[in-house]
Amino acid sequence: MALKTVSSKLAAQLDKELMGPEIGFTLEQLMELAGLSVAQAVQRQFPLSIYHKNKILVVAGPGNNGGDGLVCARHLALFGYRPVVFYPKRSSRTPFYGQLVNQLKFFKIPVLSTDDDWKQLLHAKDTLCVVDAIFGFSFKPPVREPFGSIISELISVQDQLPIVSVDVPTGWDVDEGPVSTEHIVPSMLVSLTVPKPCSAKLDKDKTDHFVGGRFIPPDFAVKYGFEPFPYPSTDQILKL
Numbered sequence: 001m002a003l004k005t006v007s008s009k010l011a012a013q014l015d016k017e018l019m020g021p022e023i024g025f026t027l028e029q030l031m032e033l034a035g036l037s038v039a040q041a042v043q044r045q046f047p048l049s050i051y052h053k054n055k056i057l058v059v060a061g062p063g064n065n066g067g068d069g070l071v072c073a074r075h076l077a078l079f080g081y082r083p084v085v086f087y088p089k090r091s092s093r094t095p096f097y098g099q100l101v102n103q104l105k106f107f108k109i110p111v112l113s114t115d116d117d118w119k120q121l122l123h124a125k126d127t128l129c130v131v132d133a134i135f136g137f138s139f140k141p142p143v144r145e146p147f148g149s150i151i152s153e154l155i156s157v158q159d160q161l162p163i164v165s166v167d168v169p170t171g172w173d174v175d176e177g178p179v180s181t182e183h184i185v186p187s188m189l190v191s192l193t194v195p196k197p198c199s200a201k202l203d204k205d206k207t208d209h210f211v212g213g214r215f216i217p218p219d220f221a222v223k224y225g226f227e228p229f230p231y232p233s234t235d236q237i238l239k240l
């Protein structure tokens with residue numbers, strides 16, 4: 001069966017409508033559910049009972065994809081993991097990002113900046129996986145620094161250290177897929193609300209694909225051209 005996807009343009013429109021005057025979700029609400037679903041997907045893929053490592057590096061970008069990462073880190077801590085957040089370019093778009101960082105401090109989750117040695121966490125011996133919350137559906141290539149170098153570092157370790165990408169594998173064109181031969185190959189992708197077209201380019205042998213962000217009624221999905229996802233029970237994620 002063909003994967004149901006929604007283009008970057010339509011995804012932005014869907015988001016706008018959810019947070020528009022008629023429906024009235026706030027960004028904070030959706031981000032909380034998005035971050036929770038990514039944390040649940042990580043727990044499903046890397047249960048502590050099997051993997052005897054609990055350190056997780058969360059790399060957060062400057063926009064809402066990064067915000068999902070900040071929320072995800074907090075839930076990972078609640079699930080018993082030891083997240084460390086690398087947040088190189090902190091957003092001042094709304095005070096909410098500062099509040100999310102304060103919440104991380106409340107949970108004693110380290111938040112590193114470019115001055116810190118974040119690369120020491122890129123060792124599979126100690127670190128379970130890396131959550132890639134750098135860019136989502138608003139990324140437009142080519143990538144600007146410092147993110148180009150950060151992505152290269154992640155690519156250099158991805159054969160040993162699994163990458164969990166949030167919504168879109170960072171650096172990929174949202175509609176077209178990878179834009180260069182060297183690119184992030186996540187071991188797991190958690191698409192939010194609905195997969196974006198680039199996910200059709202995933203190699204199923206290398207990447208497990210989940211959908212998360214369980215926050216729309218069935219008729220709204222149909223309006224945007226995709227079938228609602230049959231999430232089981234109270235799960236926030238569905239493996240595709």
Ligand SMILES: NC(=O)C1=CN([C@@H]2O[C@H](COP(=O)(O)OP(=O)(O)OC[C@H]3O[C@@H](n4cnc5c(N)ncnc54)[C@H](O)[C@@H]3O)[C@@H](O)[C@H]2O)[C@@H](O)CC1
Nearest residue numbers: 030062063064065135136137138139140142143144167192
């Ligand atoms: N309905 C949904 O599905 C929801 C989506 N959310 C998340 O929001 C994301 C979209 O968030 P945004 O629209 O803030 O965008 P992104 O987080 O995808 O990226 C925007 C940021 O990246 C920067 N950027 C873009 N291209 C760049 C380049 N080439 N080099 C360097 N920097 C670049 C921009 O300046 C901006 O700061 C989704 O992918 C998803 O993760 C959730 O937070 C809320 C609900």
Ligand SMILES: [K+]
Nearest residue numbers: 132135166168
């Ligand atoms: K991402």
